[in-house]
Amino acid sequence: MKNEPSRIVFALAGMGVLTGLCATPTVVAFAALTLLSAPSPAKAQEVGCSASARLLRFACAADLRDDFFTATARCIDNNNPSATCIDDAEDEFDDGREECGEVFAARLDLCEALDDATHEPPFGLAFAADFVDPTEIGVSVAPNPYFPLVAGNRWTYEDAEETIVVEVLAETKLIDGITCVTVNDIVTEDDDVIEDTDDWYAQDTDGNVWYCGEISKNYEVFDGDLPEEPELVDLEGSWKHAQEGAKAGLLLPFVPTPGDVIRQEVKYTDAEDVIEILSVTATESAPGGSCAGNCLQTADFTPLEPDALEHKFYAPGVGMIVEVKPDTGERLELMEFVGVGQ
16 A cells, blocks of 8 residues: 555544455545535535536545445455455546546536526426327427427438437327327347337427437347347436436427527436537438438537537438537438338
8 A cells, every 4th residue: 555544544444344455545535535525414405507516426426435345345255355456446446536527527517508507397297288199290290390209200320330220109108297209219239239228208389309218228248148149238328207306308499599508308327418509500411311501400418428429410301310429520320211101
């Protein structure tokens, strides 16, 4: 060890919390963080986007603590504990601490763009009259031009590695008094399904599309398995409005305004996607669709991945035709659009 354990570690050790190999400099930092960094009751009573961001910063530190001690527990479940194992756990903690700081900064930047507003969407039973019957979209209700939620509509996308098929199903789900339509999203790689997601969307009487939630099943193929086939590994990214604090968001407005910043979903630490409306006069093309001077262009990002940025282009009457990563130029392109009634 580079440093001697602090008095805090000795105190915790005296309580039987820390002994032996666990009394490392990283644990010293954790102990100090645990005992000294909890927000005061006064701070906890503040409201607003930035106040939530500050509390989430503490939550991130607590998650790091849990991950570190769990990893260290695995290391010392051995008669000859590996110093490399513990060093790796400390390295992961250091990386995580840096990531917590970056996510916190990204959340504060978002809060500034939102004028520190709380996220209180007009969604739920009290607002049910403001939403349309999704089975009537494309029949008696005009669809949102940038995401026409007409049952049977299907989009096929491809990039260098994956094929994504998105289809509006003739299925609905009632979520907190709002009837949402189910849109299935299947991602394949080398003909193996790696993600199978049911997204739930609703359209309000103004034509705006709302994101109600999703159940995302993620699969992985493991070398050496027989048979070698995709195996369900997690439901990461899944959320539903009104469950575990999750809140719906506005996916795409009917009349987008350049400069607007919109939260599409909020389930803290799991789902925090945001868009900024960049233009309604953009031009783009893909094998399955194009637009000239009338494309909606958005910047899509999330505080959970501060370095990730995508630009999406939507052709009126079709939907998204191109997704591009500005830093690399990688493109996901619409290969085919099958539109009901077209």
